[in-house]
Amino acid sequence: MVYLYHFVKPYRGRAQHYLGSTNDLKRRHQEHISGRGSPLIRAALAAGIDMYCIPLFPNEGHKLERAIKLQKNSRRICPLCNTYKRFKLA
Numbered sequence: 001m002v003y004l005y006h007f008v009k010p011y012r013g014r015a016q017h018y019l020g021s022t023n024d025l026k027r028r029h030q031e032h033i034s035g036r037g038s039p040l041i042r043a044a045l046a047a048g049i050d051m052y053c054i055p056l057f058p059n060e061g062h063k064l065e066r067a068i069k070l071q072k073n074s075r076r077i078c079p080l081c082n083t084y085k086r087f088k089l090a
Contacts, residue, residue, distance in 0.1 A: 001025055002057040002065050005032070005041060006080045008050040015040060016081075017074035021065040029053055054079060 003025055005018040018040050022028040031037040032053075033045065044051060056077065057064060068077065075081045 001055055002060045004054045004056050004074060004078060006052045006054060006078055007044050011044040011047060011049055017078055019065060019069055019074050021062045025055055
């Protein structure tokens with residue numbers, strides 16, 4: 001599964017997303033919030049930034065995660081960042 005963390009406000013003015021992959025999202029989420037996961041998530045939590053964990057592609061894995069990360073544009077696939085665009089009336 002490929003998942004995305006969306007930070008409610010950017011960390012240090014730049015990072016607003018973390019993309020990862022796992023076979024067990026519940027376990028991986030517990031690792032992240034307990035400080036044993038990503039250093040970025042640990043730092044954002046320490047800075048008091050709220051975040052959402054969003055499962056994106058349940059049947060995909062590390063290969064798709066790497067392809068998306070290489071594009072360096074997680075905002076493009078974030079459902080929370082793109083909600084307005086999706087429902088904008090002409």
